[in-house]
Amino acid sequence: MNETSSRPMYEKIFDEVKQQIVTQVYKVGERIPSEKELADAYNVSRITSKKALEMLAGEQLIVRKPGRGSFVADPAVDFNEAEELNSVQYKTPARANKDITTIGVVITDFGNSYGTGLIYGMEKASRDHDCFLVLRRSLGIPANEEVAIQKMLDHGVDGLIVFPAQGEYFNAEILKLVIQRFPLVLVDRYLKGVAAASISTDNAAAAAKATEYLFGLGHTHISFLSPPPDDTTAVEDRIEGFIQAHAQRGVIVDKGLWVNDLMSTLPDSFNDPNNVERDIERLIDHLKQNPAITALFAIEYNIALLAKTAVERLGLQIPQDISIVCFDSPPTHLGGGYSFTHMRQNEEEMGGIAVENVLSIMNGQSVPNKIKLEATLVIGESTGPANISRL
Structure with a gap:
């Protein structure tokens, strides 16, 4: 095989x-x-x-x-047996003890580039407030998300934190929770038309800052790389910030330079070598057809890795020939890895606020409908002055 x-x-x-x-x-x-x-x-x-x-x-x-x-597993035992989170184990205590507050967390996925910091922030806040977390991953699949929410509610969690699955559809369970005023907080993104409390990065401002940084280096032919937006607010807001930065500079947005159909980094497609290779070839062809491109704006770290591979296969150098910026990049202080210039999201604060807001809602207190946190521009190895000779 x-x-x-x-x-x-x-x-x-x-x-x-x-x-x-x-x-x-x-x-x-x-x-x-x-x-x-x-x-x-x-x-x-x-x-x-x-x-x-x-x-x-x-x-x-x-x-x-x-x-x-x-x-x-024993079918007679409920799903609170064990949930593995790298080396951290979250276990929901027996609900016979109603003095123990339990918060369910449903997240698409997590890794070194993004997501683990969210969990760390939630875990720290849960210890500070003497409550417990139980976690499920949806892998970006709405059906998994719906089942996870249903089972957590059946289990008797007191509140929920949900990182909504990638895509244009939000499941009916979230809408029910909002209507029933169940303690619910969304993280990383918000859902349009749904009055649920949310905490996310100010993605539009962050994307505008990264784009402005490229403009400052002389780049005007910038390719925007993303999966299909599909009404995912985090993606849409980053696109909006990218466009706003062009408008402020008086630079015409050339959508012909964009690639917004990359699929291999989505949670339910990730790690499939066929999908990864297809996207790399897609980027190679795009760069060949658009030799004026001097910079790539990757909407996330894994797309930046695809872009780096495509550029290197073409025999071009980063950043001498093409610069790359992205959102999030794993820390490299322990050695190894490649340091992209990136917008670092404040994950731990986001996770901590999510727990605190769920607890506030449980106590009948009002919380902001939308909280947007500032991201920080971190300069790495992947950006430099535009190579005008390529234009």
């Missing part, structure tokens, strides 16, 4: 292991193969086998125990 078949290998691994659990090849409480064992058996990367195990855990077929392995 290999990872280049038409169907993602993690789905095949998921289906086969699930079938083995259903047919009791692996019985309740028994250990199933590890990430490494599955990776070796199917000749795939550990990223792929890990995703298959995460899907099994998401359907409550297995329980993942750090340092011990993954075990077939």
Whole structure:
């Protein structure tokens, strides 16, 4: 088997292991193969086998125990058994103790570039306020988000923090919560037409600042790189900031330089090598067709990585030939990695405020409908003066 078949290998691994659990090849409480064992058996990367195990855990077929392995779950036990968050374990306490406040967190995904800081901020605030968190990832899939919310409500959480799934549709469960005035706070983005409290970065201002920085370096032919906006407010606001910066400079926005159909970095497509390679080739072709481009504005870190690969495959240098800016970039102070010039979002503050606002709503206090936090421009290795000779 290999990872280049038409169907993602993690789905095949998921289906086969699930079938083995259903047919009791692996019985309740028994250990199933590890990430490494599955990776070796199917000749795939550990990223792929890990995703298959995460899907099994998401359907409550297995329980993942750090340092011990993954075990077939007991259907009689509720989903509060265990939720793995890297090395941090969140466990919802028994709801018989009504003095303990529990907040459910539904997030698309998290990683070193973005998301982990949000969780850290929430975790710190929950300790400060003596409450507990239980976390579920939706992987950007609205159906997963809806199920996670339903199960948390059934479990009896006192409030919810939701990082809405990428896309134009918000699930009916969120609308119900708003109508019922359930303690709910949205993070990273807001939902148009839904009167729910939200905390996010001031994405328009941040994008404008990054674009203005490129203008200051002499770049006027800037390609904007993003997934399809699909009414996702964070993406739309960054586009708006990019356009505003052009207007303030009197520079005409050339949407012919944009690429806004990159799909491989979306949570439900990420780590599929076929999608990644397709997007890299898309960017290579775009740069060949538009040699006047001297800078790339990547809407997120993973897209910046795609752009960097495309530029380097063309034999061009960063930043001598093409500069790249993006939102978020993992810290490089521990060595290794590449430092992009980026807009750093204040994730920990965002996460902390989310917890505090949920608790305030629970106590009958009013909170702002929208809170937007300032992002910081961090200068890295990926930007320099425009190479006018390329125009």
